[in-house]
Amino acid sequence: MGRPEGVRSKLRIYLDILRVIEEEGEAIPTHILYKANLSHDRLTSYVGDLEQRCLIAQVTRGESRVYTLTPEGRKFLKELKRAEAFLSGFGISL
Amino acid sequence: MLDNSIPPEYLTSLNASSVLWVHKAFKPASTRLFGVPPTAAEGYILSYHLFLVGTLLDFVSGFVGLLVSYYAYRYNRLLRSTPLLFLSFGFMLLGLGLLSEASVHLFSAVYTRQVRIFVEASAVYLVMQVAAYLVIAVGYAYEAYTKAALSAPAASLLLVGVRRPPVLLLPYRLSVSAELFSVIILAIVVYQATLVYTTSKNRFAGMVLTGFLLIMLGQAISFGGVLSLSTLGFEVGELTRFLGFLVLLVFLLRSGRSGQA
Numbered sequence: 001m002g003r004p005e006g007v008r009s010k011l012r013i014y015l016d017i018l019r020v021i022e023e024e025g026e027a028i029p030t031h032i033l034y035k036a037n038l039s040h041d042r043l044t045s046y047v048g049d050l051e052q053r054c055l056i057a058q059v060t061r062g063e064s065r066v067y068t069l070t071p072e073g074r075k076f077l078k079e080l081k082r083a084e085a086f087l088s089g090f091g092i093s094l
Numbered sequence: 095m096l097d098n099s100i101p102p103e104y105l106t107s108l109n110a111s112s113v114l115w116v117h118k119a120f121k122p123a124s125t126r127l128f129g130v131p132p133t134a135a136e137g138y139i140l141s142y143h144l145f146l147v148g149t150l151l152d153f154v155s156g157f158v159g160l161l162v163s164y165y166a167y168r169y170n171r172l173l174r175s176t177p178l179l180f181l182s183f184g185f186m187l188l189g190l191g192l193l194s195e196a197s198v199h200l201f202s203a204v205y206t207r208q209v210r211i212f213v214e215a216s217a218v219y220l221v222m223q224v225a226a227y228l229v230i231a232v233g234y235a236y237e238a239y240t241k242a243a244l245s246a247p248a249a250s251l252l253l254v255g256v257r258r259p260p261v262l263l264l265p266y267r268l269s270v271s272a273e274l275f276s277v278i279i280l281a282i283v284v285y286q287a288t289l290v291y292t293t294s295k296n297r298f299a300g301m302v303l304t305g306f307l308l309i310m311l312g313q314a315i316s317f318g319g320v321l322s323l324s325t326l327g328f329e330v331g332e333l334t335r336f337l338g339f340l341v342l343l344v345f346l347l348r349s350g351r352s353g354q355a
Contacts, residue, residue, distance in 0.1 A: 009173075011172070011173060079172065080172075081352045082169075082349060082350055082352050083169040083172055083173065084352070085298055085348075085349035085350075085352035086165055086166075086169055086298070086346075086349045086350075087169065087173075087175075087178075088294065088296045088298045088299060088349075089296070089298035089299055089301060089302040089345055089349060090177065090181060090233075090234070090237070090287075090290070090299075090302055091234075091237060091286075091287075091289075091290030091293070091294065091299060092175060092177050092178065092237055094173065
């Protein structure tokens with residue numbers, strides 16, 4: 001069975017997080033949390049996943065930590081965007 | 095046998111400048127349904143150039159079909175989505191069917207010049223075409239079924255269609271029934287694509303809808319051509335269907351550019 005309406009898949013959340021980081025260049029966790037519409041616990045878990053897969057990297061800027069996209073992350077984001085566009089043509093959600 | 099229904103004078107008409115055109119060659123067979131024997135004026139012979147153009151359209155359409163199949167497969171590896179699997183398999187059948195039919199027709203026209211091969215290639219393609227449209231429609235319906243808010247009626251409509259057994263194994267009715275069945279299945283696909291587009295107002299969904307709509311119109315015109323034994327009608331149908339595949343190609347190119355924004 002498919003997901004209930006309105007429930008985001010893991011890939012959808014990855015895409016939302018990566019998009020925020022791409023838009024901001026270097027994104028602080030609060031911005032990611034706010035713009036990707038995630039709770040703190042879920043943010044920690046998903047950001048951890050992405051870091052583990054080397055798709056994003058944590059950088060320290062002064063006293064704050066920020067996240068940037070790695071080259072692999074950029075590639076993955078590109079592929080996800082393409083997949084999203086393709087799927088939308090057939091009414092399939094990511 | 096099928097070949098017996100083709101007037102012998104046609105068999106001798108094969109030469110370098112013309113080719114016996116029995117594309118979807120159950121046209122003679124379809125006349126049996128209505129008791130009208132085929133005559134020489136019914137346009138089975140097309141110019142060699144028109145034949146080449148038709149074959150080229152089939153090659154391009156088949157290539158686009160395989161391209162859609164490849165992308166659906168590629169994204170399925172990423173997403174593990176059942177509807178994508180259906181789409182991939184359906185377009186693969188359609189693409190392979192078109193390419194194999196076009197290849198066999200070309201080979202047969204240039205080298206073997208045997209009508210029987212034309213007929214058999216078309217028969218195989220017709221079956222593959224119906225199967226492909228059915229698989230694509232199931233993929234759409236699966237998505238509709240698992241997302242009940244979108245369109246449960248479309249899914250149930252498909253189930254009604256599937257329950258009716260096609261008479262594809264009866265050769266003399268193959269052409270008419272396959273074309274008719276294709277139009278019916280495509281109508282379901284178009285209905286589903288319309289729902290997707292009206293729900294999302296997404297430009298990519300609009301392109302897919304346009305593509306399927308043109309393919310369905312092409313099939314419907316071809317069906318009319320088969321029934322009325324009009325070569326012109328049949329070729330206009332083929333051309334319309336080809337335009338549908340072109341729209342799908344544009345969709346693939348545009349959606350592929352999304353990642354570059």
